Amino acid sequence: MTLMHTTLAAVALTGLALPLTAYADPCKVEISGNDLLQYDKQELAVPATCKEITVTLHHAGKQPREAMGHDWVLVKTPDLTAVDQAGLGAGLANNYLPSGDKRVLAHTKVIGGGETTSVTFSAAILRKGGDYSYLCTFPGHSALMHGKFKFG
Numbered sequence: 001m002t003l004m005h006t007t008l009a010a011v012a013l014t015g016l017a018l019p020l021t022a023y024a025d026p027c028k029v030e031i032s033g034n035d036l037l038q039y040d041k042q043e044l045a046v047p048a049t050c051k052e053i054t055v056t057l058h059h060a061g062k063q064p065r066e067a068m069g070h071d072w073v074l075v076k077t078p079d080l081t082a083v084d085q086a087g088l089g090a091g092l093a094n095n096y097l098p099s100g101d102k103r104v105l106a107h108t109k110v111i112g113g114g115e116t117t118s119v120t121f122s123a124a125i126l127r128k129g130g131d132y133s134y135l136c137t138f139p140g141h142s143a144l145m146h147g148k149f150k151f152g
């Protein structure tokens with residue numbers, strides 16, 4: 001009888017957990033930046049089965065975007081430094097990104113403390129297992145603010 005009860009309880013708990021995991025869409029990922037030039041994640045990963053990918057960037061700090069702005073920019077890893085350099089002269093009004101630069105695969109705008117933004121892009125631009133990275137193009141940030149983006 002006791003065993004029976006335990007089994008039923010386990011089934012009930014499992015049943016409860018399933019809908020919760022079902023809601024977590026693996027094609028939607030989140031990352032935060034703070035006032036110490038840090039992202040909270042060194043790596044983001046989405047499965048290659050995703051058709052569309054959404055990245056939500058949250059700025060957990062308090063500094064305004066003019067002083068400690070952050071964005072999230074997706075590039076092929078070999079393009080990281082060049083895109084960062086090209087963005088320097090573009091200015092905050094252009095989110096520190098050169099306009100029409102094909103090396104920029106996806107990007108958010110630059111946000112300040114307490115703000116949240118997101119970008120949704122087609123996964124068709126990515127190759128499964130390709131070498132991708134993300135960075136913050138605010139001047140001086142990318143040395144610390146970058147990470148690997150894994151697709152598939």
Ligand SMILES: [Cu+2]
Nearest residue numbers: 069070136141
């Ligand atoms: Cu930044």
